[in-house]
Amino acid sequence: MDRKQSLNTRIVIVFALMTALVAGFFAIGIVATVHVVERKLTILSLGGNLHRLLLLESPEQWRHRPEKSELFFAQDGRADLNLAPSLSALPEGFQEVLFEGQPYSAMTRVVDGRRYVLLRDQVSLKQRERLLFSVVAVGFVLSILLAVLLGWLLAKRVMAPVIRLARQVHHRDQLLALAPPLAPDYANDEVGELATSFDQTLGRLRAALGREKMFTSDVSHELRTPLMVLASSCELLFENPSLDARSQAQVGRIARASDEMCQLVDTFLMLAHTESRTSHLGTSASLKEVADALADIWGKLIRDKGLAFIYNAEHDSGVRYNLTFLQSVMGNLLRNAWHYTDQGFIRLSLLEHGFVVEDSGIGIPEEKRNAMFQPFVRGDEQRGEGLGLGLSLVQRICGHQHWRVDLDSRAPNGCRFSVDLAPPGGPDQPFPG
Structure with a gap:
């Protein structure tokens, strides 16, 4: 079943959804861009460090930990640099691997049939990514809240003339003949066109109500004369001693119907003056x-x-x-x-x-x-x-x-x-x- 919502709520919802769509698109773009850039930089950095290690004059100058976050392995090298079994099958180039249960970025080179691997742990990278995700998520939520606030303020400002017009139309005084027109109070825009349409409709409604009141008053007034004749004729018939019981009963029925009609005429006359409050x-x-x-x-x-x-x-x-x-x-x-x-x-x-x-x-x-x-x-x-x-x-x-x-x-x-x-x-x- 469709839920009925006010225009203010609809404007706020549309504003919030549009902002969520745009902010979500930019958030995904930022995260994806940063991820791609981080990967490119890691590839360049690892490739450069591994190339410098291989340019050293002798294997004795190699270190198992060239930098704090890196590990170096060489096939057929020193015992402390021997490749672990999980690394011996790595293809040449860059990849992300798990080593001893921890995530690493790996750069592999094969020179003269020998395999060299340089690993860099991803702790700092994961920390930067989590921080980035947190910042993007907070920014996304704040943008939604700001959109709701701005949407509410905008809807309140945009809907103000519509609400004022609705209240004026709802007010019963607008049906009075002396009620001022609505259109002059509004700008020449969609709301102004709506106010003009209401003026035209209210004018036709006032005319119709006026005709109805006039018709009711005229008919009720004109009915008084024949009803008075009926009432007086019934009184004269009641005074006639020659009437039998059946005829008197029929005259009594006519008299009661006449009284009821008189009462209805009085009721309709009073209801015809509802707006003037003369009842x-x-x-x-x-x-x-x-x-x-x-x-x-x-x-x-x-x-x-x-x-x-x-x-x-x-x-x-x-x-x-x-x-x-x-x-x-x-x-x-x-x-x-x-x-x-x-x-x-x-x-x-x-x-x-x-x-x-x-x-x-x-x-x-x-x-x-x-x-x-x-x-x-x-x-x-x-x-x-x-x-x-x-x-x-x-x-x-x-x-x-x-x-x-x-x-x-x-x-x-x-x-x-x-x-x-x-x-x-x-x-x-x-x-x-």
Whole structure:
């Protein structure tokens, strides 16, 4: 699996790898060059010393140790110069050998059928090579560390305008119509072109959001008039004594649907003003006040369906919330439970800063649970009512009000929706009592 890394890290890694490649190439070149030069010098030095020994007038002037680090051997010479068996088979010229367990450089000459060998121990040579390797290794490591440091400083400097641009784009104020353009703050380079592209995209996004808000406001406003006509007509029909029980039930159903539509219109109007933050100017109510009102409405409908309605209102903090939003969230959850529960119970429980709606309905499959708050997603596609927008609206309101809604399954069947209302003092949150 590919690992996701920041651009800063990538620049530092590339800088370090490039430096490692170059430094490694030069380190290998230095070591190889020094090794070749040392070998050439050793060949010249040993060859010259052996030639001078052979130019001496008599074998009595030969010494077994011409110099401190050298050993001289001569075939058919003096007893102290006789060739050791391991040296008698050496070919003529230069080679590296082991003599008595120690490494030596050897120069061999054959003159008049006699073999002469001059050895030089490699102790000082190995010491110089180890010192060279140490210096090269330390230099390589230091170059890598320096490359990482320089790469970090360079990446920080290079990425500074990109990071600043990302923060500006991420800031939600950039979606406002009065937000200043981004491009003038940057040079005429790749980052400037990116800022220009963001300005163009943000402009189109602002226009689209403006059209959406205007459309939502206009449609919601225009719906008020027919809904008021429906509500007043239902009231007049209720006062008609000639209506039978079935007709009154149908009128009651129309009246409830009209009330729900009015509530949705108010909710959409408030959500349309999210950016201007005018939603907190609406009517406020406590959690228990909203729950009591909805319990009266939905309790009767739930019992009429043959279900048990349990209402636990022991906890009430007295904190006041936006009436329209709280009614919409709680009402949609109760409606959802009523719609998908055919037997058993529906329970509404108040908490100190929230509430829970539980049911013994058909439940929600595990594979659909994460998608239930998306628009047009329904728990049971076989049921003909509803468009799958209720839970989506609940999620949208909770996100707007900084509330939290969670969905869990109940054993053996059913759902549990819990809504956690943020504590007092947060933005767009509880109203002061």
